[in-house]
Amino acid sequence: MAGKIKKLIDTIVEKRSGGNSTIATLTKSKMVMKGINPEKFDGNSPDDPAVIEKLVALAKELNVNI
Amino acid sequence: MxxxxxxxxxxxxxxxxxxxxxxxxxxxxxxxxxxxxxxxxxxxxxxxxxxxxxxxxxxxxxxxxxxxxxxxxxxxxxxxxxxxxxxxxxxxxxxxxxxxxxxxxxxxxxxxxxxxxxxxxxxxxxxxxxxxxxxxxxxxxxxxxxxxxxxxxxxxxxxxxxxxxxxxxxxxxxxxxxxxxxxxxxxxxxxxxxxxxTQSFNALNKQLVATKVNAEAREIIEFNNLPAVQAYSEALGINKEEADNYFMSNPVGLIYGDEIFVRSPQRLDGTNMIFYCNILEGMDVSLLESTDIVxxxxxxxxxxxxxxxxxxxxxxxxxxxxxxxxxxxxxxxxxxxxxxxxxxxxxxxxxxxxxxxxxxxxxxxxxx
Structure with missing residues (x-):
């Protein structure tokens, strides 16, 4: 299976930013600092369980429900 | 005023x-x-x-x-x-x-x-x-x-x-x-x-993935599954014995879009590299080359x-x-x-x- 990571990243950014582009960019930068670079994933990226687990934890830290 | x-x-x-x-x-x-x-x-x-x-x-x-x-x-x-x-x-x-x-x-x-x-x-x-x-x-x-x-x-x-x-x-x-x-x-x-x-660096097209780290100590043990200093030196095309001469002009950076978040090597500890800020395990950093600060x-x-x-x-x-x-x-x-x-x-x-x-x-x- 593929694409779940990209969807999770998009969901986190959208919910955290509320559609504001400045906060969206800031949120992505914060993700980079936490070890997930949004640019490294697209719809074809395999569903790596370790990355998904990291994203779930990251969403919790950012107070985003996914 | x-x-x-x-x-x-x-x-x-x-x-x-x-x-x-x-x-x-x-x-x-x-x-x-x-x-x-x-x-x-x-x-x-x-x-x-x-x-x-x-x-x-x-x-x-x-x-x-x-x-x-x-x-x-x-x-x-x-x-x-x-x-x-x-x-x-x-x-x-x-x-x-x-x-x-x-x-x-x-x-x-x-x-x-x-x-x-x-x-x-x-x-x-x-x-x-x-x-x-x-x-x-x-x-x-x-x-x-x-x-x-x-x-x-x-x-x-x-x-x-x-x-x-x-x-x-x-x-x-x-x-x-x-x-x-x-x-x-x-x-x-x-x-x-x-x-x-502002930081005065260009990203080189050379990637290093932190594969073994001690994040609390800001220490990289391995890049690309190789001893850190070996991987860094090979990426730069230099002898590892002279690696620390290049730390200031060739740090590494997290790249996101046009942004570079620089991580600067401080010193060597054996083959490990100690940085001035942490690099987490799995992070993919680019080798950088310095430009003119002024x-x-x-x-x-x-x-x-x-x-x-x-x-x-x-x-x-x-x-x-x-x-x-x-x-x-x-x-x-x-x-x-x-x-x-x-x-x-x-x-x-x-x-x-x-x-x-x-x-x-x-x-x-x-x-x-």
Whole structure:
């Protein structure tokens, strides 16, 4: 299976930013600092369980429900 | 003018205070941000500033060199004064024992009470945070991560220095002196603010993946499943015995879009590489090559002046590694001149804060 990571990243950014582009960019930068670079994933990226687990934890830290 | 920058190179604290007060005698100072050489007694300097500006809020830290309009200095005190027209609102908090617990909750609770809104909801376009951290605490990443989790407002700042003695750094707030601590200030600049983040590097098309790390110690054990120094040297095409000669000109960086978040190697420990900030396991960093600090910074400031029309003041949190490079190249006078027409204050830091903890960068808070 593929694409779940990209969807999770998009969901986190959208919910955290509320559609504001400045906060969206800031949120992505914060993700980079936490070890997930949004640019490294697209719809074809395999569903790596370790990355998904990291994203779930990251969403919790950012107070985003996914 | 609602923002003024002043300085003193006097070594006597009483004389320093006298000179600063004279320069601000006709100015109604409501906020004073100051950066002082660690060669001043930190307790005395903070108390003297607090006592002398008792109707203002004051905060600052020790440095590894100071910056004022037009000049890079050593063994001085530089300060930026704001009057009531410059600052709409502000609140200063201190986090103590950052090495042990790094708890931002009480500070954020205080901000929420003062501004009467949650930090998650505070308007990021109206408010900005300044952070000054004990530069030898090693906990900047943790603090910045926690801050970033709880708010969308930008915290910008630097890690306090001690003139390259690496023994103890201090932060100051309202007459008191702290070590193992961080100052957090949330400010509402009346005319608005902006940010300049500038680092003088290009990304090379050479990737290193941190495959084994000790993040707490800012230590990389392996890049690309090879001993760190071996992978770094092979990527640069050099002998590993000479690797540390390249640390300043060829650090590594996290790349996101056009942004580079620089991570600078400090030293080798066997085949391990110790950095000035952490790299987490699995992070993919690019090898960087240095460009010219003076021309890059000059362009970044000129671009911002053009964009905004004018800058009323700026605070330059300027990496000590940049200062050392400028000194090696004999460019400190040229760097200082970049800011000659702008009320400026700044210092040479032991690390810069913006989104996270970064190195070899100037993070600059611009007041419109």
């Amino acid at each position: 609602n923002i003024q920058s002043v300085y003193s190179e006097n070594s006597n604290i009483d004389e320093v205070i006298g000179e600063i007060k004279r320069q601000l005698q006709d100015f109604d100072t409501r906020l004073l941000i100051y950066f002082a050489s660690s060669n001043y007694d930190p307790v005395q300097i903070s108390k003297a500033i607090g006592d002398s500006f008792s109707t203002a809020q004051t905060f600052g830290c020790t440095t590894a060199g100071e910056i004022t309009s037009g000049k890079m200095l050593k063994n001085s005190l530089v300060a930026m004064a704001f009057n009531a027209e410059a600052i709409g609102d502000m609140k200063i908090e201190v986090i103590e024992n950052v090495k042990a617990n790094c708890d931002i909750k009480p500070a954020f609770g205080s901000f929420e009470q003062h501004f009467n809104t949650s930090m998650a909801e505070l308007d990021f376009s109206q408010y900005v945070g300044i952070i000054l951290v004990d530069g030898l605490s090693g906990c900047e990443e943790k603090i910045m991560d926690r801050i970033g989790d709880k708010t969308n407002i930008i915290f910008i700042g630097g890690s306090a220095g001690d003139d390259l003695k690496f023994t103890q750094t201090h932060v100051f707030a309202n007459g008191k002196t702290y070590t193992d601590a961080a100052i957090l200030a949330v400010i509402k600049p009346a005319a608005g603010f902006d940010i300049i983040k 021309s890059d910074t000059k362009q970044a400031v000129a671009d911002k002046v053009k964009e905004l029309g004018k800058i009323s003041g700026l605070i330059d949190f300027h990496c000590i590694l940049r200062t050392l490079e400028l000194e090696q190249k004999g460019q400190t006078i040229d760097y200082g001149k970049i800011f000659k027409d702008i009320p400026t204050v700044g210092f040479s830091t032991y690390g810069e804060e913006y989104v996270g903890h970064i190195n070899q960068t100037s993070t600059i808070l611009v007041f419109k």
